Structures are given as C-alpha cells and as structure tokens.
Amino acid sequence: MIADKFDVFLFDLDGVIYIGSEPLPEAAESLKRLRKEKKGIRFLTNDPCTTREKTARRLMSLGVEARSEEVITSSWLTAQYLKNEKIKTALVLGDEHLKWECQQVGIHIQDQNDVEAVVVGWDIDVFFRDIQKAAKLIQRETKFVVTNADRTFPTPEGPLPAVGAIVEAIRVSTNKKPFIVGKPNPYMFKKALEDFASSSRAVMVGDNPYTDVLGAHQAGIQAILVSDHKMKKFPSARDFRNPDATIPNLKSLFDHNIDIKNGFLLPFLGQRKLKRA
Ligand SMILES: [Mg+2]
Structure with a gap:
C-alpha cells in the first residue's frame, strides 16, 4: 500500500x-x-485569504488534527520570501490576511513610489487604478511577487477569476514575469x-x-x-x-490493492533527490 x-x-x-x-x-x-x-x-x-492559524483551526473544526506550524499558506510563504529577500516596504494588492502576514515579518505596507516590492494576492475590491499603480512600479524594476497564479477557483456557478487574472493584467501590460510563491x-x-x-x-x-x-x-x-x-x-x-x-x-x-508506480527520473530542479517508491 x-x-x-x-x-x-x-x-x-x-x-x-x-x-x-x-x-x-x-x-x-x-x-x-x-x-x-x-x-x-x-x-x-x-489560498492567500487565510493565515496558518486560521487554516489549522478550520481543519480542527472538521476533525482533522493540525498545528499551525504544519500549514503552509501562500500568504505566509510570501511574507517569508519577502523577509528572506530583505524587503522592508511593499505595495500589497491583497486582503487583510496577506497584509497581516507581511506585517508579522516587519514589512511596511505603503502606497509610495519608492516601495521595494509589489505583492499581489486576492483582493475582491481591486480597482483598475491599483493595477495601473502596480504596473507603473513594476515597469521601474520594482520586485514583482505574487502569492499564486491560479487563474480560476471553483464555485457552484462554475469557475471564477482568481489571483492569476489580476497577475495576468499586470504581466501583459508590463511584460515582466512575477516570482510566483505558491504551487x-x-x-x-x-x-x-x-x-x-x-x-x-x-x-x-x-x-x-x-x-x-x-x-x-x-x-x-x-x-x-x-x-x-x-x-x-x-x-x-x-x-x-x-x-x-x-x-x-x-x-x-x-489499500493493499493500490500501488504507486516507480518514480521516473526527472531533470532535477531542486536539491532533493527523487525518492523511488
Ligand atoms: Mg485543491
């Protein structure tokens, strides 16, 4: 198995x-x-619209044991990435969870022209002028970081635009590729x-x-x-x-009847060696 x-x-x-x-x-x-x-x-x-703590609590409420340290959200990981890159100021197009995670690592969320990074997550209230502001900064070589690039998310009425749709608007208008934090x-x-x-x-x-x-x-x-x-x-x-x-x-x-085929060798991108099952 x-x-x-x-x-x-x-x-x-x-x-x-x-x-x-x-x-x-x-x-x-x-x-x-x-x-x-x-x-x-x-x-x-x-999902950038949550924190590690909130996700762990949600899992616990569904009967799944989970500690916040076991949860990796794209919002938390984006903040970790910015910290690693020694970013101190950022324009954030995202909801309060992404902003909170950024603030936890000491990032000042600003609207100024001299911010070090533009960070894009999910913001249902994003205005086209926010996209223009972000694009202007990115044109001037400001770092472009996004929580994920999922184009849609599933809803009962069918797929709806997600973070990737905002990212794409900035990408096509600047011709700059973002650093995508998530899967x-x-x-x-x-x-x-x-x-x-x-x-x-x-x-x-x-x-x-x-x-x-x-x-x-x-x-x-x-x-x-x-x-x-x-x-x-x-x-x-x-x-x-x-x-x-x-x-x-x-x-x-x-299930004893379900097996996994042997791992094929990949042109290796990371430092880990592929483990053969
Ligand atoms: Mg899924």
Missing part, C-alpha cells in the same frame, strides 16, 4: 481534505492513521520539506494536475492525484502533470 512507501505526506486542502465547508469522506480518519504511524504531515494551500513553484514544496531529513521519502497528495502534481514533480517528489473519475492523461508519459497514482479518496492510501 502507498502509506508504507513514504515518510512525509504533503496534502493540498480544497478537494482533498474538504470541499468548501464539507469534510471529504475518510479524510480525517486517514490522517489520524498516518499520524499514528508517525508519518510527517504538512498542509499546502495556494506549482517548487519553492512551496521545498519549504514544506525543510523540517525533514533529506533522506525522507516524501509525496504530494492533491487534486490539481497543474499545481499539485506539476509542482511536486518540479520539486523532485512523487505525486498522487485524488479524483473520483478517471482523468484524461496528458499524452506524453513524461509530462510532469501526469500523477504517479490516482486514488478516489485518502482511505486508498491504506
């Missing part, structure tokens, strides 16, 4: 542990079992694995081939797709968006 083959499990949240406010079947029980078996667990989300950038995966020995066997469990699966492979780890219908494969067997295994729910991690 898959659970025996790895020491560390990285979980996406929406579509894997819950959908909206509903926990997914078998998720809480399966995570409990992984903890009992002393597996390392991290939760990775591109599929390997940065989030590497940060999630920081506390574990480099010899530990890690795997990503997610429901999105374009962020979870691609990102894991780019970081040099294997990826399991959670999907209850058979997904069409990307034609090339070496396409990074093809998962190493597909499971209907997290209980399948303990």
Whole structure:
C-alpha cells in the first residue's frame, strides 16, 4: 500500500481534505492513521485569504488534527520570501490576511513610489487604478511577487477569476514575469520539506494536475492525484502533470490493492533527490 512507501505526506486542502465547508469522506480518519504511524504531515494551500492559524483551526473544526506550524499558506510563504529577500516596504494588492502576514515579518505596507516590492494576492475590491499603480512600479524594476497564479477557483456557478487574472493584467501590460510563491513553484514544496531529513521519502497528495502534481514533480517528489473519475492523461508519459497514482479518496492510501508506480527520473530542479517508491 502507498502509506508504507513514504515518510512525509504533503496534502493540498480544497478537494482533498474538504470541499468548501464539507469534510471529504475518510479524510480525517486517514490522517489520524498516518499520524499514528508517525508519518510527517504538512498542509499546502495556494489560498492567500487565510493565515496558518486560521487554516489549522478550520481543519480542527472538521476533525482533522493540525498545528499551525504544519500549514503552509501562500500568504505566509510570501511574507517569508519577502523577509528572506530583505524587503522592508511593499505595495500589497491583497486582503487583510496577506497584509497581516507581511506585517508579522516587519514589512511596511505603503502606497509610495519608492516601495521595494509589489505583492499581489486576492483582493475582491481591486480597482483598475491599483493595477495601473502596480504596473507603473513594476515597469521601474520594482520586485514583482505574487502569492499564486491560479487563474480560476471553483464555485457552484462554475469557475471564477482568481489571483492569476489580476497577475495576468499586470504581466501583459508590463511584460515582466512575477516570482510566483505558491504551487506549482517548487519553492512551496521545498519549504514544506525543510523540517525533514533529506533522506525522507516524501509525496504530494492533491487534486490539481497543474499545481499539485506539476509542482511536486518540479520539486523532485512523487505525486498522487485524488479524483473520483478517471482523468484524461496528458499524452506524453513524461509530462510532469501526469500523477504517479490516482486514488478516489485518502482511505486508498491504506489499500493493499493500490500501488504507486516507480518514480521516473526527472531533470532535477531542486536539491532533493527523487525518492523511488
Ligand atoms: Mg485543491
């Protein structure tokens, strides 16, 4: 079974542990079992409209044990990245959670022309003049950092524009590429694995081939797709968006009849060596 083959499990949240406010079947029980078996667990989300504490509380309310230090949100990680880059001032297009995380690492959120970075997350009240202000700064070589580049997010009425839509408006009008903090950038995966020995066997469990699966492979780890219908494969067997295994729910991690194929060798982008399952 898959659970025996790895020491560390990285979980996406929406579509894997819950959908909206509903926990997914078998998720809480399966995570409990992984903890009992002393597996390392991290939760990775591109959602910038939350904090680590808030996400951990949400998971606990759904019966999933979680500590805030086990949660990596794109808002928290963006703040960590800015701190690493020694950024002190930033124009932030985002909601109060992203701003709060930035302030926790000592960043002054300003509207001035001499800010060191433009940071883009999700802001439902963004004005076109904010986009113009950001673009003007980026034209002048101000650092361009974004929490994630997801183009849409799922809603009952169908997909709606997400952070990527704001990012794209700035990108096409400046011709400058942002640094993307969230998945599929390997940065989030590497940060999630920081506390574990480099010899530990890690795997990503997610429901999105374009962020979870691609990102894991780019970081040099294997990826399991959670999907209850058979997904069409990307034609090339070496396409990074093809998962190493597909499971209907997290209980399948303990199913003796479900296995994970051997990891293929990747042109390696990170420092971790790909662990063969
Ligand atoms: Mg998801």
